[in-house]
Amino acid sequence: MDQRPPLRKNPLVLVVDDDLAQRVLVQEALGAAGFDTDEAEDGAGGIARITDLEPDLVILDVMMPDLDGFAVCRTLRQESRTAHIPILIVTGLEDEESIERAFEVGATNFLTKPINWTLLGHHVRYLLRASETESELRAATLAAEAAARAKAQLLANMSHELRTPLNAVIGFAEFMANEGLGPLGNPGYVDCATDIKDAGDHLLSMINDLLDLSRIEAGRAELREDTVELRELVRVCLRTVAPQVEKAVLTLDSVLAEHLPAVKADERKLKQMILNLLSNAIKFTPADGRVELAVFTAENGDLIVQVRDNGIGIAPADIPRAMETFSQVDGSISRKYGGTGLGLPLTRSLVELHGGTLELESALGEGTTVALRLPARRVVQLGRQAV
Known part of the structure; x- marks a missing residue:
């Protein structure tokens, strides 16, 4: 069954804060700015809600009982379904250590209290645009890697298919040049057969180089x-x-x-x-x-x-x-x-x-x-x- 969240008309922002008044104020400010919102009142509930809804952005308070914002952020970054979601940490702590810790656990950015309600919507909108660009780049990178693997596999398959008949051409040309079934008559025929073998050897060498490169690019090259x-x-x-x-x-x-x-x-x-x-x-x-x-x-x-x-x-x-x-x-x-x-x-x-x-x-x-x-x-x- 498809577990992806339904398509949304407006971006969904989930607010995780143990302070009811703060949750209400944040949601009102975001609603006025055109965002849909949801909420959770503690860290454990926030993780469950985020995993269920997969919101477009999370606003996460640091100072919560039991499971603080740092722990929630770290947990979200360790789960594949939530690792990509931008997280805006809100903290009343302005010391450098707290800010560094926020980024260490995976926060996208942070806000300090008191929140500037006029700028909150702009801040969220900027983070969403940056996240969208990052997602597009990530998708493009994955597509390029898939294309490179497909190309390497195609080259490997083509090289294998070409080598079999080419080895036959080289073998028969060498057999003829050595007059394996008796004299060819005109010496020019021996020269022609030798030229065919030399050209075949050259082509086989290029195919082998191509095959080696394709194996390396596909990560399948091995050293003996x-x-x-x-x-x-x-x-x-x-x-x-x-x-x-x-x-x-x-x-x-x-x-x-x-x-x-x-x-x-x-x-x-x-x-x-x-x-x-x-x-x-x-x-x-x-x-x-x-x-x-x-x-x-x-x-x-x-x-x-x-x-x-x-x-x-x-x-x-x-x-x-x-x-x-x-x-x-x-x-x-x-x-x-x-x-x-x-x-x-x-x-x-x-x-x-x-x-x-x-x-x-x-x-x-x-x-x-x-x-x-x-x-x-x-x-x-x-x-x-x-x-």
């Missing part, structure tokens, strides 16, 4: 943590991007600390982060340029994985945009170099899952330095396990 040997992981990453480096005619250097520790991390995600940074640097560095991968520990024990290039760079003012999902700093650059704008945002999300940060410094025409910073608690060294 293990002890990762960084030196070996770096070797794998360098081998992976070697064809890309050769095609781009670049120099790729690696600088690893002599005593490189292991880290407690999700190895697949850490590899993905490093490859994203390397691929970005290679993509945006012109021929004969230089890319450097450095791995070391900072003075505070944090682990740093740093990729530096002397490529086209980013204007400092554009760095925040480069961190946004699907954002491209310059449309002409994206058309020239390709990419979806997922690399840096995904990398930042993945390192934040590990409790770390992504740091980026760049200057237009001078190159870019990007660093993954994993907290010291993830470092495994000298026989000590990370916690």
